[in-house]
Amino acid sequence: MIQLNDVTKQYKTSNGPLTAVDQVNLKIQDGEIFGIIGYSGAGKSTMIRLFNGLEKPTSGSVIVNGEDISKIKGAKLRNARHKISMVFQHFNLLWSRTVEDNIAFSLEVAGVKKEARKKKVAELIELVGLTGREKAYPSQLSGGQKQRVGIARALANDPEVLLCDEATSALDPETTDAILDLLRSVNEKLNITIILITHEMHVIRKICNRVAVMEAGKVVEQGDVLQVFESPKALVTQKFVQQVTDTAGHKESIQQMKEQYSKGKLIKLFFVGSTTEQPIITKLIRQFEVEVNIVHGNISPTKSGPYGTLIVQIAGSDEEVEKAVIYLAAEGIKSEVLTHE
Numbered sequence: 001m002i003q004l005n006d007v008t009k010q011y012k013t014s015n016g017p018l019t020a021v022d023q024v025n026l027k028i029q030d031g032e033i034f035g036i037i038g039y040s041g042a043g044k045s046t047m048i049r050l051f052n053g054l055e056k057p058t059s060g061s062v063i064v065n066g067e068d069i070s071k072i073k074g075a076k077l078r079n080a081r082h083k084i085s086m087v088f089q090h091f092n093l094l095w096s097r098t099v100e101d102n103i104a105f106s107l108e109v110a111g112v113k114k115e116a117r118k119k120k121v122a123e124l125i126e127l128v129g130l131t132g133r134e135k136a137y138p139s140q141l142s143g144g145q146k147q148r149v150g151i152a153r154a155l156a157n158d159p160e161v162l163l164c165d166e167a168t169s170a171l172d173p174e175t176t177d178a179i180l181d182l183l184r185s186v187n188e189k190l191n192i193t194i195i196l197i198t199h200e201m202h203v204i205r206k207i208c209n210r211v212a213v214m215e216a217g218k219v220v221e222q223g224d225v226l227q228v229f230e231s232p233k234a235l236v237t238q239k240f241v242q243q244v245t246d247t248a249g250h251k252e253s254i255q256q257m258k259e260q261y262s263k264g265k266l267i268k269l270f271f272v273g274s275t276t277e278q279p280i281i282t283k284l285i286r287q288f289e290v291e292v293n294i295v296h297g298n299i300s301p302t303k304s305g306p307y308g309t310l311i312v313q314i315a316g317s318d319e320e321v322e323k324a325v326i327y328l329a330a331e332g333i334k335s336e337v338l339t340h341e
């Protein structure tokens, strides 16, 4: 387990002290995928450097597997660092070495014998899906393949924790998805804890169990991904959630829908977890004298169940429409009325 207790990190700057991480409390359980999201400058990179002991907190403690990483030294610190590995946004590969030699590098440094190295590298190449590319140089690889090398290299010394620093930010959306799938399978197969920092809610939605949202050095919100999606409290969290739920949420498209579907009520329904499996629209039509038109839908899976929004037009007499809206609330479906006659 990794625990941050009241951690503050200040940097000295020519304009005086700058607080990059501000009184943060976090607990990351073994085996989970924990996401830290925030805009540029929120303090994410500083957090990641606190986890692996590259930065020392100005106050508070960073406890990794029961040890205060900012207090231990020498062999103990090296040992603790060994268990925490890192994947970088820009891959940080050795350009003059082939795929297999990049992966073998940290094993060489650790003094692992040639035969054992070869075996380990072959296993890792298979795990990350690079079979056939062993002898290629980084310049001959696509971005996604480079990141696969980065992940294999990070796994070479059997770490317990993988820190991913914007690991997919340099990749296109399709490749991002493939790399996230790989991280998820690594987490499942090796039971490794993954902590990733990102500015993209899509990344959080796709693979994280829990998330912490950072703004100006503070963790302004944290919790299960589904719970945060369902009721984002901080304004910054609401903005992040909109990144993935509101493909139709731009003002213009809502305005367009309002004009196009001017009868009855235009309602946005939020589905979370098990509510997505209910035949709610069928029930509405059967029980009330209303017409329901699906205007826009966007349901996507998260690690703990589906999440999404559906925009529907409910038309009928005022009374029936009202009853339908009350029924939705009673069924636990959160809704937002976008327009009504």
Ligand SMILES: Nc1ncnc2c1ncn2[C@@H]1O[C@H](COP(=O)(O)OP(=O)(O)OP(=O)(O)O)[C@@H](O)[C@H]1O
Pocket (backbone or CB within 6 Å): 011, 012, 013, 018, 019, 020, 038, 039, 040, 041, 042, 043, 044, 045, 046, 047
């Ligand atoms: N070594 C340093 N010395 C002084 N200030 C720093 C240092 N490292 C980071 N900062 C400042 O601390 C704040 C948080 O930076 P940090 O890099 O942790 O944020 P971030 O969320 O990772 O943003 P980005 O994605 O842009 O790196 C910023 O105001 C940054 O300028």
